[in-house]
Amino acid sequence: METPQPLPLVILANREPYIHVHTPCGIETRRPASGLVSALEPVMQQKGGYWIAQGCGSADVETADRHGMIAVPPHDPTYQLKRVWLSPSEKKAYYDGFSNEALWPLFHLAHQQPIFRSSDWETYRRVNELFSRSLPHESLKAPHIFLVQDFHLALVPSLLRQNTSLTDHHQIAMVWHIPWVPSEVFRICPWATEILEGMLGADLISFHTQAYCNNFLESCERLLESRVDYARHSVTLRGHETRVRAIPLGISPEPIERLSKTEIQRFLAQEFGISPAVLGLGVDRMDYTKGILERFAALERFFELEPESLGVFSFLQIASPSRTEVPAYQEFTEKVIREAKRINHRFEGQFPATTPPIQLIHRQCDWNELGRLYQAAQICVVSPLHDGMNLVAQEYLWARSADDGALILSRFAGASQSLPQAFLVNPYDTEDLAQSLRSAHRLALRPPTPEHQARMNLLREKVGQRTSLVWAQELLNELTAV
Numbered sequence: 089m090e091t092p093q094p095l096p097l098v099i100l101a102n103r104e105p106y107i108h109v110h111t112p113c114g115i116e117t118r119r120p121a122s123g124l125v126s127a128l129e130p131v132m133q134q135k136g137g138y139w140i141a142q143g144c145g146s147a148d149v150e151t152a153d154r155h156g157m158i159a160v161p162p163h164d165p166t167y168q169l170k171r172v173w174l175s176p177s178e179k180k181a182y183y184d185g186f187s188n189e190a191l192w193p194l195f196h197l198a199h200q201q202p203i204f205r206s207s208d209w210e211t212y213r214r215v216n217e218l219f220s221r222s223l224p225h226e227s228l229k230a231p232h233i234f235l236v237q238d239f240h241l242a243l244v245p246s247l248l249r250q251n252t253s254l255t256d257h258h259q260i261a262m263v264w265h266i267p268w269v270p271s272e273v274f275r276i277c278p279w280a281t282e283i284l285e286g287m288l289g290a291d292l293i294s295f296h297t298q299a300y301c302n303n304f305l306e307s308c309e310r311l312l313e314s315r316v317d318y319a320r321h322s323v324t325l326r327g328h329e330t331r332v333r334a335i336p337l338g339i340s341p342e343p344i345e346r347l348s349k350t351e352i353q354r355f356l357a358q359e360f361g362i363s364p365a366v367l368g369l370g371v372d373r374m375d376y377t378k379g380i381l382e383r384f385a386a387l388e389r390f391f392e393l394e395p396e397s398l399g400v401f402s403f404l405q406i407a408s409p410s411r412t413e414v415p416a417y418q419e420f421t422e423k424v425i426r427e428a429k430r431i432n433h434r435f436e437g438q439f440p441a442t443t444p445p446i447q448l449i450h451r452q453c454d455w456n457e458l459g460r461l462y463q464a465a466q467i468c469v470v471s472p473l474h475d476g477m478n479l480v481a482q483e484y485l486w487a488r489s490a491d492d493g494a495l496i497l498s499r500f501a502g503a504s505q506s507l508p509q510a511f512l513v514n515p516y517d518t519e520d521l522a523q524s525l526r527s528a529h530r531l532a533l534r535p536p537t538p539e540h541q542a543r544m545n546l547l548r549e550k551v552g553q554r555t556s557l558v559w560a561q562e563l564l565n566e567l568t569a570v
């Protein structure tokens with residue numbers, strides 16, 4: 089019997105995998121710092137199809153054809169990127185406004201009050217409609233799988249289902265990359281029911297953890313006239329059943345495996361101006377949910393408790409600019425810069441210039457730099473206040489080929505569910521995080537013990553078992569089962 093050919097994929101996401109920008113040296117191609125792109129782009133490279141996303145680079149229009157299409161990756165194209173064009177006011181209301189000022193804080197329990205403007209919501213709805221009408225003609229003529237990504241496009245699944253050109257052979261999955269909060273929190277959104285109804289157009293909705301699935305099912309039960317089947321993990325609304333599954337996302341191991349090994353101390357000194365004996369590392373988008381300020385508070389406490397580590401240990405925080413048009417992000421960035429300066433100033437005179445307590449680098453790094461930093465850092469701190477998954481934790485573990493290093497990981501990141509052998513911390517508890525830093529610092533000063541190597545080995549094994557390709561296959565298998 090012939091095995092059925094997998095259906096071609098159509099990803100619908102706000103973020104594009106390749107951005108073209110004008111620079112003084114000509115047009116450059118850039119990769120955004122985004123967990124969604126890091127994980128899904130290798131899947132598309134392997135499987136082919138279409139990626140529909142907002143075109144946002146200054147040279148995006150001129151590098152695409154008149155339909156907004158461009159074949160990518162640039163040097164060895166395997167799939168088509170189709171760009172959707174938004175006006176500045178649409179981008180402001182749909183992306184900066186409803187997505188990042190309303191939905192992002194709503195779903196992250198990070199004590200940043202969501203801002204619900206009805207004008208933002210109207211535009212969000214219109215932009216979701218625009219995405220759902222942007223399907224390449226070929227994807228309507230033959231069966232395809234639509235993978236709708238994340239909270240920017242919550243209404244797209246039901247809008248696609250209303251498209252009369254779609255047949256029963258087209259399938260729709262919604263991939264939710266961020267947490268889902270309990271219904272008591274979710275229902276403060278004035279358009280909570282519209283969002284649920286929008287998502288329930290999908291055949292399958294995936295979250296990173298079972299807890300998020302449970303919260304979602306409970307939201308449907310409380311806020312909608314729907315039938316929730318807890319045994320089947322499904323919701324039926326107006327005769328259409330949607331399955332809800334925990335399918336945790338992983339990383340793509342290949343870019344890390346391809347990294348060149350270089351002389352680490354020279355690399356650190358040349359690229360980041362530091363040469364500590366022990367390096368701690370944080371890699372995040374500059375975002376208030378990532379716990380960067382809480383991490384700095386714990387570092388300050390650590391240096392109080394271990395003054396002899398001044399001049400030995402530096403913490404390098406790489407923070408890529410993110411959502412820079414949103415006031416809460418502008419204020420947060422200023423606070424982070426101020427805090428790093430204040431803490432360094434507090435311990436002034438106790439460390440050489442090449443080993444500051446905190447070195448803050450406010451820019452995006454390329455893969456080669458990032459991978460080498462993961463290899464260089466004896467300690468990595470991933471301390472989000474709440475995070476759907478967090479791929480940095482997995483990237484760090486995968487880069488530690490010698491089974492050494494230490495991962496300090498927030499209990500409130502989805503990643504902590506599968507990585508319980510990491511140093512798990514409550515990022516709100518400064519003392520807890522500072523004590524974990526002490527333990528990790530002590531470990532870094534000695535050769536790794538067999539127990540610690542076994543622990544790191546186990547963590548690495550878990551990351552290796554759940555790559556983004558394994559994740560994609562599991563998602564597609566679930567859809568087939570539907």
Ligand code: ADQ
Nearest residue numbers: 121122123124126265372373408452453475476477478479
């Ligand atoms: P993010 O919040 O963007 O995504 P996260 O999982 O932290 O996701 O991944 C960030 C990605 O960007 C990583 O691949 C990292 O290497 C890269 N990155 C971060 N800072 C960088 C920098 N300064 N320079 C270069 N690259 C940088 C959302 C959810 C997460 C979920 C992902 C995937 O919020 O919880 O894990 O989607 O589902």
